[in-house]
Amino acid sequence: MFTIGLLASGKGSNIQAIINYIKTEGLHNINAGVILSDNPSSGALEIAKKEGIKHYCIQEKKYRTILSPETEKKYVKVLKEHKVDLICLAGFMRVIKEEFLKNFPGKIINIHPSLLPAFPGLEAWKQALNYGVKFTGCTTHFVEAGVDTGPIILQAVVPVLKDDTPETLHKRIQEKEHIIYPLTVKLIAEGKVSISGRKVYING
Numbered sequence: 001m002f003t004i005g006l007l008a009s010g011k012g013s014n015i016q017a018i019i020n021y022i023k024t025e026g027l028h029n030i031n032a033g034v035i036l037s038d039n040p041s042s043g044a045l046e047i048a049k050k051e052g053i054k055h056y057c058i059q060e061k062k063y064r065t066i067l068s069p070e071t072e073k074k075y076v077k078v079l080k081e082h083k084v085d086l087i088c089l090a091g092f093m094r095v096i097k098e099e100f101l102k103n104f105p106g107k108i109i110n111i112h113p114s115l116l117p118a119f120p121g122l123e124a125w126k127q128a129l130n131y132g133v134k135f136t137g138c139t140t141h142f143v144e145a146g147v148d149t150g151p152i153i154l155q156a157v158v159p160v161l162k163d164d165t166p167e168t169l170h171k172r173i174q175e176k177e178h179i180i181y182p183l184t185v186k187l188i189a190e191g192k193v194s195i196s197g198r199k200v201y202i203n204g
């Protein structure tokens with residue numbers, strides 16, 4: 001069994017997409033073992049309840065954009081207790097630091113709403129719109145110490161339309177996220193993803 005831990009701060013639509021994909025594709029070897037959030041009102045916790053998945057809200061009072069080492073240790077402890085093979089960040093609004101990285105080397109992935117390395121950081125769809133690019137999209141990548149800099153696994157392209165608003169563009173990017181994130185999880189669970197330096201290879 002390949003167990004995944006899912007971390008989110010917001011609405012959790014990517015988590016739902018991963019769970020749906022596991023069900024509809026009959027991926028019986030993949031188990032959504034635990035869902036964690038730093039935000040008590042995150043939709044991800046509601047999804048966990050609805051789907052009958054173990055879930056915990058571990059809040060951070062001291063910092064806004066990172067977790068203190070003590071809080072990171074709490075996350076790591078729960079993830080280890082659930083024996084996760086892969087951690088999927090899905091709109092988890094905290095930069096992951098040492099405790100996570102050293103305990104789960106090469107086992108943390110993220111989804112970002114742009115074609116990295118363009119537009120790292122917050123509200124990437126707005127950055128793309130303001131910059132005037134004709135195409136943007138989304139990227140799944142391994143997580144390393146830098147923000148949105150890890151080796152790229154999959155990307156999907158979304159054209160920017162003349163009348164796009166931040167909302168319409170983000171909505172179309174999310175439709176693609178809901179395709180590439182579950183696929184990324186499946187490929188890793190099947191052992192089809194390997195990394196060499198910055199390059200990620202999909203085999204088979």
Ligand code: GRF
Nearest residue numbers: 010011012013014091112113
């Ligand atoms: C997504 O746009 C993802 O790319 C970004 O945060 C957002 C999370 O959305 N990292 P949701 O909570 O999965 O709907």
